[in-house]
Amino acid sequence: MGARETIRTAVHHVVPPAGLTRALAVQAMVYAVGGGLFQAGSAVFFTRALGLSAAQVGLGLSIAAGVSLLGTVPLGGLTDRYGPQRVWVLALVLEAALFATYPFVGGFAGFLTVVVALAAVDAAAGVARQVYSINALPPAERVTAMAYQRSLLNVGFGLGAAISGLVLAVDTIAAYRVMVWFIAAVFLVTALFVRRLPRLPEVARPAEPMSRFAVLRDRPFMAVSLLSGLLTAHQTLYLTVLPLWILTHTDAPKTVIAGLVLLNTILIVLLQVRASRGADTAPGAARASRRGALLIALFCLVVPISGVTRGTLTLVVLVVAALLLIVAELVESAGTWGLTATLPPATQRGAYVGAFRLGTQLQYLIAPAGLTALGVTTGGWGWFPTAAVFVLIGLAIVPVVAWAGGTPRLGATAPEQTVTPVP
Template sequence: MSWGPVHFPAMGTRDTIRTAVANVVPPAGLTRALAVQAMVYAVGSGLFHAGSAVFFTRALGLSAAQVGLGLSIAAGVSLLGTVPLGGLTDRYGPQRVWIIGLVLNAALFATYPFVGGFAGFLAVVVALAAVDASTGVARQVYSINALPPAERVTAMAYQRSSLNVGFGLGAVISGVVLAVDTIEAYRGMVWFIATVILVTALFVRRLPRLPQVTRPVEPMGRLAVLRDRPFMTVSLLSGLLTAHGVLYLTVMPLWILTHTDAPKAVIAALVLLNTVLIVLLQVRVSRGADTAAGAARASRRGGLLIALFCLVLPISGVTRGLLTVVVLVAAATLLILAELIESAGTWGLTATLPPDDQRGAYVGALRLGEQVQYLIAPAGLTALGVTTGGWGWFPAAAIFVLIGLAIVPAVAWAGRTPRLGSPAPEPAMTPVP
């Protein structure tokens, strides 16, 4: 009797586990190094996001209104500075800008405990916004320049998966700080964050140095990229699709609290579901987005999934008990899939559309669309989805369908149009009959 067939399921199980691990643990080399630094940085970032509101009010003695005003002004600085600060990467190199930005970031965090009043708080958060704008562009440009085209989107997916692991660890640490709830604990928190950022800078310093990209003979002005209408159209459409974050973390919780009978604990469970699925699935669903056309299709699918979420979520307003929770989990899963796929599309566009010699300026311009979304999505989507009582979800769904359908021709338009400062493509030769 042959026992061979008995072993086949075990082999299948091992292969499944191996595949699952490969989709979470990045391969050795530069991809893994970038993922590790992302996770280390995210520990500090996750800690601050979870504990900042209490730190600002408890340790710095600011009012909620002062905190909100300061953060709004900082967001405006980030919006205005994204494009001109992105150009620093083209001038000085992504790795240098990235390291200097991290060191400045750490120094600014270290000064937080010494802030006296609103003016000092405003100075720090505005400076942090400017530094973050340049550092974010430099990080993306380095990842793109350092890796071959076929590996860029996958590497960014591994980084995002690692970021979520780091965010989770930071949130756990913040729970300890909030439980202690002393001024000394909050000061120690920001100094710990500053240390984590410096460790990240050391990681970045040890990354391979890249050859300097040849700059154009006649470089663009700092805001010239804004005249590239096809590219800026893609930036706006792609940026609007990142509203999945506002929907998940702001609008959906407000809907659950005001229009459903679900327990409040469901909100925390859905946040955990988001973290787990991103860690497990981000790399897998990012395949196929490493070309401009593939990235456009991924963005379209993301937009259509957001629209489907907008149609499923309001059902939870007319259900009761366990069925409400089931509907909420289904809606949340749709939105998570939209986030996973749309993110891959954004990375693909970031990696393929900007020209090599002006990548910093163009990556900054692509991020501008996301900044615009941050200004309009929280108020707009809350008004449509929550304030209307539910019927506003239908026009919201229609908006995301239109955006999703529009982004594919917009990317095609940008693809056949030369970037500013780049030579126009030579016309194809037609044989003379």
């Protein structure tokens, strides 16, 4: 009976309840199949099928990241103007069309055009998807629904990565072309799925809408965006810095890297919903973010120990460090969703969600080089100032969220009301 209850509880925290929460989570899983497939196979596709050099690929992706950073706020404004569902569907259709053109790209200029366009469209889709989820669900259900989405998103990424293994095994130009066309088809299916979601009534807009970049003047909110965005560095630490540390400073076998990635995927799927409890209010989300920051700091203190241990003890230290970072990711993600769901005003939610993503975009620009330099190239002592940085972020985020919560948002006209989907 105990085992049966355990299984039932585990299923409850992975399988979403029937209704809109389940529909949004299934959509996320379907979309992630395409995303996971491309994430795992893109480097080989770019070099083998398109004939690009590694330097050209890196430069193109960096330029695309810059476009995404600059465009996220005005693209969020499009969501406020035209509605999240409409922007979401259009963005998915455009993503499918752009992926379908990849096999016909000739040279670096063509690659740059497509990858920059994809970055802009993906930014618009990301804001619209999040705004739709927030608008369509009651406040008490939003964070849990996003947790279910992330749980099934990881399932989809895993499936996509598994499919990529088949493509890489075949390793022909034709296989890589079929791969991107399959991804385009997945995005079209997702667009049809999103189009069938319940329609939302129009949210009343203020008589004098804000300018596209006015949200950047909301200093308390932008401070929250910066701190929360820096905490998403757990992704960079887990997927980039930790593997480099393992390869260069420990005696652990290379295969442990794949094992830790698999551990991350499994625990996110199983525990994300459970870890989101209590993050559905701004104060609760701030406390979750603080816990995430302090756990990242603790990871930074534990992981350098693996540089002086040997054999089995090294593996134990690495698993403990990985578990600390996974739990940090679980609670920090819930905190981010709670802040995104509670702080932006309903009438300007797209612009504010777009602005909130700036902190994460900034992290993507500075964290890979900065954290690698501190954690890996210093030989180990750089982990300690890194830990101090995350302690400071953790100590700052609760009072900064309180500051933002006590400051009226720009363009806010009235207290938020629950939006009922139109059947």
